[in-house]
Amino acid sequence: MISQKQPFLDVQEIHTYYGKIHALKGISITINKGEMVTLIGSNGAGKTTLLNTISGLLKPQKGQIKFEGTHLEHLPAHKIVSLGIAQVPEGRKIFSRLTIMENLEMGAFIRKGRRAIAQDMEQIYDLFPRLKERRKQVAGTLSGGEQQMLAIARALMTRPKLLILDEPSMGLAPLLIENIFLTIKKINQEGATILLVEQNALLAFNIACRGYVLQSGKIALEDNCDNLSQNKMIKELYLGG
């Protein structure tokens, strides 16, 4: 299933420790350009650890990560961003004391060219009109759903080739979740490759094309989403029977 040409993101046999806990025990995943890949697993399976290892917040003990042929294992997080990987962290982690506009500016921190940045910002405001209304407000005053939008918007401002989303649905009302997922799909259709971590497996399988199942630090399953959603074990464990 791996095509002859080099995969977009290639994670090979990585081992990551979280303090003394051996969190990732030899994980390999690949993502091709333009794909939306989802990663599911129970709490503590190592999803966030994997994402943080890719984005450089954590360093793998062993193994290698290649993005468009560049090794990421030893690069600091801020360098990885400039290669084109943006992560929307779990719990959003927006800068609540900065205004919405300043949050977006921070997203564009690595970029040069005022005009392009301003254009992107307008596009983002089109995508999230709520943010435009409140752009002068301090981000801490936003509601949970708006904060999630801001977190995604902020990541988009880096102009990512690969967008990593860590549980974007967490703590949101169902209506909002749908809204956010539609947006994610739109972003993917516009050309960004997406790695989506979700607890709500059903939702994830609906919009992604391939999926990995993570169990206690190892890949338990890998398949396309249609097959995964039919899988008996997954049905029992993640889709509520």
Next chain:
Amino acid sequence: MEYLLNPEILTAQIINGLTIGGIYALIALGYTLVYGILFMINFAHGEIFMFGSFGGFAVLTLLSNNGFSTTHPTLSILCAFAAAILISSALGAILERVAYRPLRDAPRLSPLISAIGVSIFLQNAMMLFTRGRMQVYPDIIPENFIEIGWLSISCFQISIILGCLLLMTGLYIFIYKTKTGKAMRAVAENREAASLMGIDVNRIITITFIIGSALAAAAGVMVGIYYTQINHMMGFIPGIKAFTAAVLGGIGNVPGAMLGGFFLGLAEALGVLVMPAQYKDLIAFGLLILVLIIRPKGIMGEVVSERV
């Protein structure tokens, strides 16, 4: 009490309070900037202030020895400020790299102990260098007074107050209007999220130390010119007072530190009028305790909460 009702003495005291308050505020900003970003108290900040003062002293002495300062007094003083800022900034950056960065992930007590160690080290280094002697700033500009009846206001005082306000405005603009300033605030709030935006967190932390140190250096030169004598222990009391001011204003909060500094200076100056001067420090630290009881987060303490 009778003094408080006398308008002349009151004005004089307010000017006295604003002068020393401005200096407290400049130093307090360094504490607050570093605390905001690293959640540690840089107890060596008083020594950075002291080194800045000595840097300015060295340059002014040199310039006054070769006669340059008599022909170009203003330029000489600007040179002194520049040298002081250079020395202190370099020192601040080195300290961060050598004494604090290796302890970034250690328990919070470790960098604190490291800071105290650095403080003692710097004091003693300067003592060995100066052989423990008081050094005297050369008189570059004569001190003129504005006399209004009984009142006499030194032009130095006015310059210090204005200088402090100027630097603070500059800092405010830097933090709230420039990209680097915004990145500083972002790093202060969430280091991981900031690095996910491509912000080099270490660089921002270094810049924070440099800015805090530069402000302390400016304060150091002002103290040198105004009080004329400096020694290796000069950082201790202003350091503690400025720290108090930072806590008063709400540590980690930039406008809070400015306000806290002026507030403390005024409280000390006016407090002397209502009680004997030996209680001056009591006023400062009594205020600190009072504010901490009533408003544990300081006058300008954080009110924004993160909604989840």
Next chain:
Amino acid sequence: MKNKYQWYCLLVIMSLFFIPLSGYADEWGFITIPNGKPIRIGLGSMLSGDYASMGIDIKNGAEMAVLEKKSILGHPVILQAEDDGCGGPTSVAIAEKMCNNPLLVGVVGYMCSGGSKPASDVHNKYKVLMISPSSTAMELTSRGIPVFFRTCWNDATQARCAADFVIKKKWKKIVVLHDKSDYGQSLAHDFTNHISKNGLKILATEGLTRGDKDFAPILTKIKFMRPELIYFGGMAAEGVLLARQMKRVGIRAYFMSDDGCYTAKDFIQAGGRATNGCYVTYAKKPDAQWVKRFESCYGPCQTFSPQAYDATNILLEAVTQVAKKQTDGSLIIGKKALRDKVAGIQYKGITGKIAFNSHGDRTGSVVVIYKVVEENGKRFFKQLPL
């Protein structure tokens, strides 16, 4: 009973063996310096921190005396300088260290009264001599410590000298300041007492903090009282700032202070023009020749280096006279003999004739008034006629 008697006899006989060896007896015991070992002179003063300047000056004075002496009866003399931080606990620790050094004959120190007081108890325990060049607190010589002497004066002498001068000048409106230290407070207290005894009143007494730089608030308040004289009990670091800031806030009063401000560099040079006309109390001028010699080695002579030099020399002189050379080349020094020698010494030092009274204080009048004057473009302390 009989058994005990036997032991006693044995002891007596054994000690009879020892006495001829050592040549003489000493009820406090002996200091033995083995052949080839140096004689150590201890020095305890503040070598780092706020008043390191004064402490290093003391060390320089002692060092100069030791370097000049070089050796006693073939044993080299060396100075063991320790930083006692001018404080109680550290001084005690240093005192224990010094007294337990078998090669140490005595200590020049300690610098501050606050350190000398607890340290003198330690010295009394081990019966090791101490001669302070600078601890001026009254109580030091009233506690019945036989091993304590000082080459400086005491606070009461100094405060009385200042007060007498004020009375003579007929200044009436006086404000007293002190730095809240034992030293500053006791001076302020003695000064006030003596002034009040003569029917004069003090307008106000205020305290300030050592290490503080900004005295404008307190001086602004004092200005309102329109004083003729401000008396300050404290050190030069604060004294010079007071002198300068008095001019700044516009107080037109005389300024008078104590030995702490008698330093050419830290007071006159640091204060510049503002110190013109300031009065300080201090010992009579040390020998001019000596000052020249000192300054060629260590730079400007500060405050207590002459007293430290004399204290060290007295110690060295006493050791020279008391030490007995043994056939194996070692030196034996009786502790009591050494103490008695110092107690009875008639020494012509660079600070004048030195003799001690039964308490360990210097006899004779020691303190005089100096005024800062500017003559031919040079500013210096000028001793006023008595």
